Amino acid sequence: xxxxxxxxxxxxxxxxxxxxxxxxxxxxxxxxxxxxxxxxxxxxxxxxxxxxxxxxxxxxxxxxxxxxxxxxxxxxxxxxxxxxxxxxxxxxxxxxxxxxxxxxxxxxxxxxxxx
Amino acid sequence: xxxxxxxxxxxxxxxxxxxxxxxxxxxxxxxxxxxxxxxxxxxxxxxxxxxxxxxxxxxxxxxxxxxxxxxxxxxxxxxxxxxxxxxxxxxxxxxxxxxxxxxxxxxxxxxx
Numbered sequence: 311x312x313x314x315x316x317x318x319x320x321x322x323x324x325x326x327x328x329x330x331x332x333x334x335x336x337x338x339x340x341x342x343x344x345x346x347x348x349x350x351x352x353x354x355x356x357x358x359x360x361x362x363x364x365x366x367x368x369x370x371x372x373x374x375x376x377x378x379x380x381x382x383x384x385x386x387x388x389x390x391x392x393x394x395x396x397x398x399x400x401x402x403x404x405x406x407x408x409x410x411x412x413x414x415x416x417x418x419x420x421x422x423x424x425x
Numbered sequence: 426x427x428x429x430x431x432x433x434x435x436x437x438x439x440x441x442x443x444x445x446x447x448x449x450x451x452x453x454x455x456x457x458x459x460x461x462x463x464x465x466x467x468x469x470x471x472x473x474x475x476x477x478x479x480x481x482x483x484x485x486x487x488x489x490x491x492x493x494x495x496x497x498x499x500x501x502x503x504x505x506x507x508x509x510x511x512x513x514x515x516x517x518x519x520x521x522x523x524x525x526x527x528x529x530x531x532x533x534x535x536x537x
Contacts, residue, residue, distance in 0.1 A: 344524040344525075346527075352529070353513060353527045353530050354468075354513070354527045355527075356526070359522060359524060361522070403468070405524070413470060414517070414524070414525050416470075417467065418466075418467040419466070419467045419468075421465060
């Protein structure tokens with residue numbers, strides 16, 4: 311089955327640094343990937359839709375200059391949390407849809423902790 | 426925007442009992458999916474039910490869908506301590522570029 315690989319699984323960084331999270335579709339081409347954020351004991355909230363070769367579409371309230379999304383190829387999307395602060399500490403998870411399959415496939419998530 | 430609402434938000438039962446979780450949504454869907462998430466971990470896809478289906482089974486899981494009421498239920502029979510997790514419903518409009526929209530989830534605790 312289709313697999314989405316997400317790295318890193320866990321990152322701890324100092325406040326003010328930038329963190330890049332990668333999301334790869336391993337055996338299918340994903341023209342669209344989705345980035346979610348999940349705070350402790352809460353649900354997954356869609357942050358942005360990443361489209362290959364074009365600008366990402368951000369949900370209301372998500373700062374595009376803070377959460378930079380690059381979808382340069384059909385198998386890779388990256389989310390960069392710029393100048394991270396403690397309030398950005400969260401679980402970030404990507405997903406991609408294989409057009410031949412009804413399911414969206416999810417990465418294993420990245421736990422970001424900003425000190 | 427969040428459109429699914431799970432009920433209850435938290436559920437605690439004894440091992441061997443059945444657990445029922447409900448989900449309501451607001452807009453038209455192509456399918457509805459249920460996911461499980463252990464604390465701090467990724468999502469595990471449990472079951473998908475299409476909008477033209479009313480009931481689906483998978484092992485100890487039974488899912489129902491009532492599109493007229495825009496609601497779904499997940500039943501876990503003969504629960505085990507290992508079933509302890511958060512369970513989310515997610516609706517899929519399935520129009521190409523649409524993401525899944527997740528409900529708030531139910532935190533299930535199964536006590537041995």
